[in-house]
Amino acid sequence: MDPNEHALHNAPFLWRTPEPKSSYEAVVVGGGLHGLATAYYLAKNHGLSDIAVVERGWIGNGNAVRNTTIIRSNYLWDESAAMYEHALKLWEGWTEELDYEILFSQRGVLNLAHNLHDVRESVRRVNANRLNGVDAEWLDAEQVKEFCPVVDISPEARYPVMGATLQRRGGIARHDAVIFALGRACDALGVDIIQGCEVTGIDVTDGRVTGLQTSKGPIAAGKVGLVAAGRSSLLAAMAGFDLPIQSHPLQALVSEVYEQVLNCVVMSNAVHVYVSQAHKGELVMGAGIDAFNSYAQRGGLHVIEEQMSAGMQLFPHFSRARLLRTWGGIVDVCPDASPIVGLTPVENLYVNCGWGTGGFKATPGSGYVMAHTIATGEPHELNRPFSLTRFETGELIDEHGAAAVAH
Amino acid sequence: MFQIRCPYCGPRDEPEFKYGGQAHVAYPSDPEALSDEEWARFLFFRDNSKGRYAERWNHAAGCRRWFNVIRDTGTHELVGSYRVGEQPADAR
Numbered sequence: 001m002d003p004n005e006h007a008l009h010n011a012p013f014l015w016r017t018p019e020p021k022s023s024y025e026a027v028v029v030g031g032g033l034h035g036l037a038t039a040y041y042l043a044k045n046h047g048l049s050d051i052a053v054v055e056r057g058w059i060g061n062g063n064a065v066r067n068t069t070i071i072r073s074n075y076l077w078d079e080s081a082a083m084y085e086h087a088l089k090l091w092e093g094w095t096e097e098l099d100y101e102i103l104f105s106q107r108g109v110l111n112l113a114h115n116l117h118d119v120r121e122s123v124r125r126v127n128a129n130r131l132n133g134v135d136a137e138w139l140d141a142e143q144v145k146e147f148c149p150v151v152d153i154s155p156e157a158r159y160p161v162m163g164a165t166l167q168r169r170g171g172i173a174r175h176d177a178v179i180f181a182l183g184r185a186c187d188a189l190g191v192d193i194i195q196g197c198e199v200t201g202i203d204v205t206d207g208r209v210t211g212l213q214t215s216k217g218p219i220a221a222g223k224v225g226l227v228a229a230g231r232s233s234l235l236a237a238m239a240g241f242d243l244p245i246q247s248h249p250l251q252a253l254v255s256e257v258y259e260q261v262l263n264c265v266v267m268s269n270a271v272h273v274y275v276s277q278a279h280k281g282e283l284v285m286g287a288g289i290d291a292f293n294s295y296a297q298r299g300g301l302h303v304i305e306e307q308m309s310a311g312m313q314l315f316p317h318f319s320r321a322r323l324l325r326t327w328g329g330i331v332d333v334c335p336d337a338s339p340i341v342g343l344t345p346v347e348n349l350y351v352n353c354g355w356g357t358g359g360f361k362a363t364p365g366s367g368y369v370m371a372h373t374i375a376t377g378e379p380h381e382l383n384r385p386f387s388l389t390r391f392e393t394g395e396l397i398d399e400h401g402a403a404a405v406a407h
Numbered sequence: 408m409f410q411i412r413c414p415y416c417g418p419r420d421e422p423e424f425k426y427g428g429q430a431h432v433a434y435p436s437d438p439e440a441l442s443d444e445e446w447a448r449f450l451f452f453r454d455n456s457k458g459r460y461a462e463r464w465n466h467a468a469g470c471r472r473w474f475n476v477i478r479d480t481g482t483h484e485l486v487g488s489y490r491v492g493e494q495p496a497d498a499r
Binding site: 233234237242243244245246247291292293294295296298300301302335391392393394 | 446
């Protein structure tokens with residue numbers, strides 16, 4: 001279409017669609033939220049002006065728009081709490097900084113406890129959070145009901161609510177708006193966002209990365225950051241090393257649009273459901289991963305059914321809600337449920353992956369530390385513990401029990 | 408959801424099965440002799456390829472036996488299944 005005619009009928013484009021130059025100082029592979037956030041901070045914090053983001057699909061196609069938009073930082077271990085709390089603090093400034101209405105809403109995140117073990121684990125986590133400067137409260141069942149009236153706390157419930165942890169600074173944001181905001185901000189800082197550009201090979205000479213082979217031709221690069229979530233293993237293999245991650249489908253769904261009935265985010269690790277209500281009115285619910293490895297961006301309906309049955313128990317109100325849409329994304333799950341952000345066996349090649357089922361909340365922090373790592377060649381203090389070598393040293397950051405599978 | 412052919416019971420729906428990850432990962436014959444790197448590779452690293460993948464499944468709600476499946480991780484196509492002790496070439 002004639003660009004002038006397009007401009008007449010449409011909002012202006014938020015970023016350019018350049019063809020790749022023959023070389024860049026730094027290239028980020030993956031145009032999802034973490035990739036764009038990495039490029040944004042490379043330009044903003046570290047003054048790099050010769051950066052490209054290459055994306056095999058298009059911006060706003062993958063997990064960036066398939067997550068359930070939950071933001072929180074109430075992780076158990078020090079390393080995780082530091083990382084996610086840094087991200088949350090950046091979220092608190094992003095609407096202003098990016099000058100875009102991303103509908104960041106700190107409406108509170110409840111993590112329900114359904115049995116004595118849950119209660120003990122939750123109280124322990126509240127204490128750990130407070131020691132790390134993360135806001136956290138323990139609510140008993142009555143207080144849960146007061147904070148979130150639609151939760152069924154009756155003792156006859158299949159999964160009785162014995163209390164919950166509450167992080168008031170947690171909440172949601174509109175993920176589409178975040179990707180728009182980041183794309184525009186990157187573009188304004190001179191980052192080339194190159195869509196429809198699939199990486200088919202990684203050039204390594206004498207143990208050092210020199211460039212990429214792509215569907216749009218070769219691109220030389222001084223430094224390369226791999227930020228490709230579920231497809232990270234395939235990229236790492238091109239550079240000749242392995243990652244300890246497995247790619248799984250993760251499904252989510254939305255209901256039709258309803259009046260606002262749910263005023264906060266509610267998560268339950270034990271029955272495995274997490275739900276919030278979008279500003280527009282859809283109930284947004286997330287499931288657990290499908291057990292098998294996959295790159296197919298879809299999962300089984302029985303996983304959705306299990307999650308809905310748990311949701312019905314907690315929220316009898318929702319029994320007549322109607323499903324509008326379900327979808328799946330491919331998540332990169334690490335053995336210790338913590339990400340890998342840092343150096344690789346290849347010089348000047350850096351990796352940011354393994355966020356698994358919980359990457360959305362980390363977006364600003366992930367980009368911030370990844371940009372530092374690429375720019376300086378050394379990990380930031382916050383991502384130093386999240387190294388690829390921790391699987392050899394045994395210094396795992398085991399968030400399986402603490403963060404559970406529900407992120 | 409897809410159907411998996413249990414070599415003992417025939418084709419059944421996926422929820423009857425439990426997933427067991429990559430097949431043919433042998434326990435090290437001499438674990439004490441492994442370096443930290445080799446131990447890490449055995450413990451934490453599994454193939455994560457796109458395409459045909461040999462993986463273990465357990466017929467948890469049926470005969471409760473373990474067996475292997477060749478499945479395409481890009482399409483979810485079930486190429487075939489075979490018993491423990493058999494090789495991928497035996498899949499049918």
